[in-house]
Amino acid sequence: MQIYSAADALQEILFSESELRARVTELGEQIRRGYQGIDGRILVVGMLKGSFIFLADLVRAIDLHCEIDFMAASSYGHSTESSGQIRITRDLTNIEGQHVLLVEDIVDSGFTMDYILRLLKSREPASIKLVSLLDKPLRRRVPVNIDYCGFEIEDKFVVGYGLDFAGMYRNLPFIGVLKPECYQ
Numbered sequence: 166m167q168i169y170s171a172a173d174a175l176q177e178i179l180f181s182e183s184e185l186r187a188r189v190t191e192l193g194e195q196i197r198r199g200y201q202g203i204d205g206r207i208l209v210v211g212m213l214k215g216s217f218i219f220l221a222d223l224v225r226a227i228d229l230h231c232e233i234d235f236m237a238a239s240s241y242g243h244s245t246e247s248s249g250q251i252r253i254t255r256d257l258t259n260i261e262g263q264h265v266l267l268v269e270d271i272v273d274s275g276f277t278m279d280y281i282l283r284l285l286k287s288r289e290p291a292s293i294k295l296v297s298l299l300d301k302p303l304r305r306r307v308p309v310n311i312d313y314c315g316f317e318i319e320d321k322f323v324v325g326y327g328l329d330f331a332g333m334y335r336n337l338p339f340i341g342v343l344k345p346e347c348y349q
């Protein structure tokens with residue numbers, strides 16, 4: 166597989182570093198307000214790998230006591246279409262009675278979040294909410310309720326700020342749109 170430089174691989178920048186920073190700050194404040202009145206702390210759970218940069222910025226924008234943990238699930242492999250078969254590759258310990266805030270980079274078909282939310286709800290947390298930086302509603306195959314959404318986007322292949330194509334481009338500090346010839 167040919168690896169293109171970011172300059173060659175991207176057709177446009179969708180969200181710049183400063184746009185991401187501003188929206189993450191707003192989300193942090195919205196989340197703080199949403200949990201007003203809860204007793205104690207929240208458990209922020211990042212879905213690896215895609216959420217790692219978003220989570221790192223988001224938790225610094227949430228003025229609440231936060232514990233942080235991670236789960237990992239995979240369904241895409243190197244493909245651009247979800248298989249619908251979700252495989253948990255890293256799981257959480259006991260979440261019973263905790264206020265869980267699940268952090269995702271993108272909800273696409275919805276298969277991953279549908280599966281993970283059902284699984285975590287069955288473990289009887291005190292509450293569970295979902296924050297996703299991106300939402301691609303045109304690709305949805307199963308409904309998912311996103312409590313806090315950063316940006317709704319069109320059906321374009323996006324990379325950067327944690328999002329990858331075949332493991333690449335996660336470390337770009339902005340979100341860009343990949344040229345179709347790079348993945349078709």
Ligand code: PRP
Nearest residue numbers: 213214215240241272273274275276277
């Ligand atoms: C991506 C993304 C979401 C999921 C969304 O994960 O991070 O978890 O796909 O797609 P869906 O709504 O169609 O299920 P991926 O499996 O590529 O793993 P990664 O987070 O390690 O990149």
